Amino acid sequence: MLQTDTLNFLTNLKENNSREWFQANKERYDEAHQDMLGFATQLIKELSKADTGVDSNVEPKKSLMRIYRDIRFSKDKTPYKTHFAVGRLTKHKSVEIGYYLQVEPGNKSFIAGGYWMPQGEHIKAIRQEIDYNAADLTAIIDEPQFKKAFGEFREQEKLKTLPKGYEADNKHIELLKLKSFIAYRNLTDKEILSADAPKKIATLCEQIHPLNVFLNNAIG
Template sequence: MLHTSTFEFLTDLSKNNNREWFQLNKKRFEVAKQEVETFVDELLSKMVLFDSSIGELKGKDCLMRIYRDVRFSKNKDPYKKNFGIVISSVGRNVNGPCYYLHIEPGQVFVAGGYWMPSADHLKAIRQEIDYNTNDFKKIIESKSFIKTFGQLSEEEKLKIAPTGYPKDHPEIELLKNKSFIASSRLDDSALTTASASETVVAIFKEILPLNIFLQQAISH
């Protein structure tokens, strides 16, 4: 579980997103960062029971940097307002399906799948969905998946049919997706209770079949 002090730090950071304030509060950041890494270690110890591919990971391998790359952004705030955790067989530097935990006051969510695959991976995933539609729909239309996530995110989607597929393809709406991710929102308090790790891990376990399908698609 996390302490409320971690959320308090992020709240204060969002109001004082500048280097001077951050340097004065560097100790608070280090404490919060360590706490998040310890929490992720706890998650990993439970996740390895159903996904052995993450067996060698540590929390520090999964935590994204809090420093923003502002070179090509209109937003020049130097720091992120969240702790982002990416869990995959190679930690945070993944080019494939993964698990994701977003820790931000009022914006906590647990997610997974494959966000914005490269062109070759996207082509392979669409082909796998086309060839094995029933297997894919069995995952995303299961009662537990719908209860946890509702449906796949449609945040990234083509307006027209992708190249190589007719516009009247029976699964054209699925094939229009440019990302294949599912997410579940949580109250901040879900991470500050004794059962926090069980709550997050249960959601990650629901993502596992989706990640397996996507990984198989890009591994052929």
Template sequence: MFLPASLFSFLSDLKENNTREWFGENKERYLVQKSAFDQFTVQLIQQFGEFENMDGVELKHCSYRIYRDVRFSKDKSPYKTWFSASFSEGGRKSGLMDYYLHIEPGGKSFLGGGMYEPSPEQLAIFRQEVDYNAPQLKNIIFSTEFVKVFGDPVGESLKKMPKGYDINHPEIELLKRKQLFFWHKYADSEVCDPQFAEHLIHDAQILKPFLDFLNAIFFDKEPYTTK
């Protein structure tokens, strides 16, 4: 199972015609592409189950609606111009740090994960962990294989040192982090390749130790291993 090039054609057309009128006229096209993405997502749930606890997780627990919530947004475009899904134990509403898959034309597709919108409590926990146990995190995110696939972290940092920490702390850059998120982007041709699912799962397994680290400090959750 792989994603068809027609999925990108539909999303590109939707980006150019993001109105309820156009979407209504092209609803059948949307349903065909949604079905393809849903089937791909179901396949990934099974493959993630090889190294994560996906017991009881179904399509509805992973997929996102294409309809945008425009109530508090200046952009009133009614539809997202991408397909997306998240994978974790318990599904996307579990609160756990998960694997996020984003499929969008123009080389904007990616697999990502990490500390994207942490609560103040989570930020405090993260900084305390960095203060006392930075080597564990650094051994993960600065390993040769991890850097090769996911590169540098994405996200915002404080301009000044957070309160309670010495400005000369050796881990100043990690402590200033407000977000610590990694992603690996894919060209459209890669997404439509029959081997894309295998490449995606390979990259997810490289991301896993970082998500395990965050889930351990935030939720006291032991890393899942197959029996």
């Protein structure tokens, strides 16, 4: 169970995003980081029951992303992220396909899965799979419980023009125009702090799992 102090630390970090403040509050960070490691451990255990691509023995440290920002090419020079994130959980063919949890106070936490902004051969392969086997994808994304949890899949960012090789009268053109293939669900502070949060998040990921399978099959 995630502790309220962890969210409080992130709130304070957002208000005081400097190396000086961070060093003065290093002990608080260490406690929050340890709390997130414990949460990640619980989540991995629950996820491994829902998706065999998740290794129940993976080290939580490898799934918890660094809080330090890469500011070399950014106009925003604040040194720290104001959230914790858990990812890199699956053994799928593409490390880009999987699950991502972001913990951020102010009801800004979320769980997501699928493939964000595939490029090159991957986006071509996914569009080809949709063109050939759209019924498999629509069966996943139009399933009532999926739509209830994640909303309308087709409302993600799309191309303004037609994708190369496809015509406007294609029955599934709105899916073919997608730039990302993500299932996304916001989580409130109350939800992320609840005792059964890892199990509930794993249940959401279980609903995302068929989408990940479709995408992995597409890129071969």
